[in-house]
Amino acid sequence: MKLAPEKIGAWLSGSGPDSDVVISTRVRFARNLVDVPFVVRMKQFEQELVLETVRWALADTGYLKQGQFFEEEMLVEPDGMYFVERHLASPDLITCKNRKGLFVSEDETVSLMVNEEDHIRFQVLASGFDFATAFGKAAELDEKLEGQLAYAFSPEFGFLTACPTNVGTALRVSVFLHLPGLVLTREIEKVLRGAYALGLLVRGVYGEGSETRGNLFQVSNRQTLGQSEAEIVEVVSGVCRQIIDYEHKARQFLMHNLRVEVEDKVFRSLGLLRGARIISMEEATNLLATVRFGVALGIINELKLAEVSQLLILIRPANLQVILGEKLTGAEQEERRATFIREKLVR
Amino acid sequence: MKLCDICGKKEATLVVRQLDKDGKATDLNVCAECAKKRGLTGVEESLPESGAVITELKAKVDESDAKVVCTRCGMSFAEFKRVGKLGCADCYQAFAEKLRPIIRRLHGSVQHIGKTANQGRKRAQERLEIQRLRAELEKAIKQEDYEKAAALRDLLKRREDETGS
Numbered sequence: 001m002k003l004a005p006e007k008i009g010a011w012l013s014g015s016g017p018d019s020d021v022v023i024s025t026r027v028r029f030a031r032n033l034v035d036v037p038f039v040v041r042m043k044q045f046e047q048e049l050v051l052e053t054v055r056w057a058l059a060d061t062g063y064l065k066q067g068q069f070f071e072e073e074m075l076v077e078p079d080g081m082y083f084v085e086r087h088l089a090s091p092d093l094i095t096c097k098n099r100k101g102l103f104v105s106e107d108e109t110v111s112l113m114v115n116e117e118d119h120i121r122f123q124v125l126a127s128g129f130d131f132a133t134a135f136g137k138a139a140e141l142d143e144k145l146e147g148q149l150a151y152a153f154s155p156e157f158g159f160l161t162a163c164p165t166n167v168g169t170a171l172r173v174s175v176f177l178h179l180p181g182l183v184l185t186r187e188i189e190k191v192l193r194g195a196y197a198l199g200l201l202v203r204g205v206y207g208e209g210s211e212t213r214g215n216l217f218q219v220s221n222r223q224t225l226g227q228s229e230a231e232i233v234e235v236v237s238g239v240c241r242q243i244i245d246y247e248h249k250a251r252q253f254l255m256h257n258l259r260v261e262v263e264d265k266v267f268r269s270l271g272l273l274r275g276a277r278i279i280s281m282e283e284a285t286n287l288l289a290t291v292r293f294g295v296a297l298g299i300i301n302e303l304k305l306a307e308v309s310q311l312l313i314l315i316r317p318a319n320l321q322v323i324l325g326e327k328l329t330g331a332e333q334e335e336r337r338a339t340f341i342r343e344k345l346v347r
Numbered sequence: 348m349k350l351c352d353i354c355g356k357k358e359a360t361l362v363v364r365q366l367d368k369d370g371k372a373t374d375l376n377v378c379a380e381c382a383k384k385r386g387l388t389g390v391e392e393s394l395p396e397s398g399a400v401i402t403e404l405k406a407k408v409d410e411s412d413a414k415v416v417c418t419r420c421g422m423s424f425a426e427f428k429r430v431g432k433l434g435c436a437d438c439y440q441a442f443a444e445k446l447r448p449i450i451r452r453l454h455g456s457v458q459h460i461g462k463t464a465n466q467g468r469k470r471a472q473e474r475l476e477i478q479r480l481r482a483e484l485e486k487a488i489k490q491e492d493y494e495k496a497a498a499l500r501d502l503l504k505r506r507e508d509e510t511g512s
Contacts, residue, residue: 034436041420041434117432142462151464152436157450158459160439162432164450167439169461226456 009108016128168225214289266294
């Protein structure tokens with residue numbers, strides 16, 4: 001079992017459509033096996049049975065050899081947070097006490113959790129605003145797995161999930177957006193309220209509850225039943241298209257009217273990151289996000305979008321410790337994080 | 348203030364309607380003490396303070412939720428409400444009546460649209476076919492085409508036996 005912490009997902013290549021605003025697009029399906037009770041009612045042997053059945057299905061469909069299957073000791077706190085920070089697993093998978101598994105494809109675009117809230121939850125991540133790739137690959141995996149596994153399904157309620165919030169298509173699609181333009185022009189509240197009114201869920205990517213760090217937002221569908229998969233994608237995609245356009249307009253306005261102020265903010269952030277000797281994750285996240293904004297606007301030319309987006313993940317506690325190969329205290333982390341960022345930003 | 352029709356001393360707190368054998372009603376104003384003496388009990392216990400009424404009603408709901416149980420995994424609807432997760436696929440059938448309003452509130456709909464599972468697709472088709480046959484049978488009976496009705500009935504019975512519905 002090996003991790004390649006410095007080589008980070010193809011979904012962060014910064015190359016997809018609208019990647020100046022959209023970091024990534026995610027498509028996730030939940031599925032349960034018809035013959036086994038759901039996770040809250042599973043006995044240990046049933047958890048093991050599901051784990052083995054799914055691993056076997058992944059092997060038979062050819063996916064397993066394109067990645068790694070992680071189990072038990074790799075999926076507990078604190079080390080398991082490595083996968084959460086990289087958006088490959090949920091915090092619940094790491095904290096739960098079930099017999100569990102996690103498949104991750106080599107390029108980290110496909111991942112599949114076993115025995116989290118549902119027997120199976122798999123996702124596909126694509127770089128930028130790219131539902132065609134993300135949905136296409138997810139639907140293909142779904143088809144292939146279904147050839148091997150019998151899913152719990154009802155004609156009335158659709159694909160049956162442990163929680164009724166996911167029942168029906170059991171599909172959750174999300175877009176990770178970087179919206180500093182709308183935040184700086186104070187239009188963000190309006191836009192997010194509009195998205196909510198259209199039945200979408202909006203939250204900060206980092207930080208608890210409504211606290212948002214680095215102007216990074218996640219927009220996803222709230223409802224999973226009563227609309228087809230294609231309709232769900234269409235609605236989220238349509239609303240995000242509009243948000244991306246608003247963000248572009250806000251950026252144009254800022255560059256036209258407040259260019260010096262924006263440049264000042266961007267270069268101060270870069271300066272702080274290049275000079276700091278101790279830095280918390282919160283501060284680093286905010287400063288890196290501002291630098292990313294500068295790169296997207298063409299104010300900073302010496303860095304690439306992908307480099308900065310990847311740093312946002314590599315500086316998080318579990319990843320930093322895996323990269324450095326050491327267990328670090330909180331204070332040690334802040335010092336080593338500052339050094340790590342300085343080295344990465346040297347030109 | 349009305350006095351008790353029985354003792355004539357205390358304040359009457361309830362009205363007891365008595366029916367004679369011809370069905371004619373006589374109302375009697377009775378105080379709590381006399382009601383108890385005459386065995387007109389249960390009245391006071393059934394109407395406690397309003398806060399207690401809510402608690403009691405809630406307990407009744409919980410009690411009825413505890414009685415709705417999934418025969419496959421043993422989860423009750425009360426337990427589902429507590430943990431927020433269903434126990435198995437059959438819970439959706441066992442709790443269907445109680446889940447529908449919840450699902451409607453969450454999703455604005457109670458009918459799945461979109462992809463169907465392989466085995467689900469087969470079952471849905473079978474169900475549709477049975478519904479179609481039943482409609483045809485009713486039509487044949489209405490039109491008094493008994494020969495056709497008999498044939499349809501045989502076919503329907505065979506289909507129903509096959510699918511176990």
